[in-house]
Amino acid sequence: NAGVTQTPKFQVLKTGQSMTLQCAQDMNHNSMYWYRQDPGMGLRLIYYSASEGTTDKGEVPNGYNVSRLNKREFSLRLESAAPSQTSVYFCASSEALIGRFHEQYFGPGTRLTVT
Amino acid sequence: AQTVTQSQPEMSVQEAETVTLSCTYDTSESNYYLFWYKQPPSRQMILVIRQEAYKQQNATENRFSVNFQKAAKSFSLKISDSQLGDTAMYFCAFMKQSSTLTFGKGTMLLVSP
Numbered sequence: 001n002a003g004v005t006q007t008p009k010f011q012v013l014k015t016g017q018s019m020t021l022q023c024a025q026d027m028n029h030n031s032m033y034w035y036r037q038d039p040g041m042g043l044r045l046i047y048y049s050a051s052e053g054t055t056d057k058g059e060v061p062n063g064y065n066v067s068r069l070n071k072r073e074f075s076l077r078l079e080s081a082a083p084s085q086t087s088v089y090f091c092a093s094s095e096a097l098i099g100r101f102h103e104q105y106f107g108p109g110t111r112l113t114v115t
Numbered sequence: 116a117q118t119v120t121q122s123q124p125e126m127s128v129q130e131a132e133t134v135t136l137s138c139t140y141d142t143s144e145s146n147y148y149l150f151w152y153k154q155p156p157s158r159q160m161i162l163v164i165r166q167e168a169y170k171q172q173n174a175t176e177n178r179f180s181v182n183f184q185k186a187a188k189s190f191s192l193k194i195s196d197s198q199l200g201d202t203a204m205y206f207c208a209f210m211k212q213s214s215t216l217t218f219g220k221g222t223m224l225l226v227s228p
Binding site: 042 | 212
C-alpha cells in the first residue's frame with residue numbers, strides 16, 4: 001500500500017521557470033492538501049481540495065495554482081518560480097474534511113530550490 | 116484565525132529520561148482536535164497522538180501522553196523513557212471541526228545517549 005506519493009523528491013529551478021508537483025493517493029480519500037514547510041515556520045497550508053472537483057485557498061496561496069485531476073491526484077503548479085518559494089512541499093490526504101475528525105496522511109515531501 | 120504556539124525551539128534529553136514539550140493555542144471554538152506530529156530526519160510526518168477537546172481524559176499512546184488543559188488552552192506532550200529514535204522535530208497542531216490543520220512552528224528534540 002503506497003499511501004501518498006509525491007514526485008519529484010528533489011527539484012532545482014531557476015527564477016521564472018515553471019513546474020508542477022504531482023501528488024497521488026491510493027486510499028480512496030476525498031480530501032487532499034498541499035503544505036509548505038520552511039525553517040522555523042512549521043507547515044503552512046497552500047491549497048486544499050475538500051472533494052473531487054473543489055479547491056480552496058489556504059494560508060499562503062499566492063504564486064501557486066492547483067488542480068484536482070481526479071479523486072486520486074492533486075497537483076501543485078508554480079507558474080513563475082521565485083526564490084521565496086524555496087521550501088519543502090508536502091501533500092496530504094484524508095478520508096474527508098467535513099464531519100468528524102479524519103487523520104491526514106502525508107507524503108514524503110519534495111525539496112524545491114529556486115535559484 | 117487559530118494560532119498554535121510552541122515556545123521551545125529546541126530541547127534535549129538523555130536516553131531513558133522524561134521530557135515535556137509545550138504547546139498553547141488560541142481559539143474561540145468549543146469543539147476541536149489537537150495533535151502532536153513527529154518529523155524525524157527522514158522528513159516523514161508521523162501522527163504521534165491526538166486529543167478531542169470534548170474528552171476530559173488525557174490521551175496516551177505507549178510512552179507518549181498529553182496534558183490537556185482546556186481552560187488554559189494548553190496541550191503539552193510528555194515522552195517517557197526517551198529513546199534515540201525519538202530524536203525529531205515535533206509539531207503541535209490544531210483542527211476545528213470540518214476545517215484544516217494549523218501547525219505550530221515546531222520543537223526540535225535531541226535525545227542523547
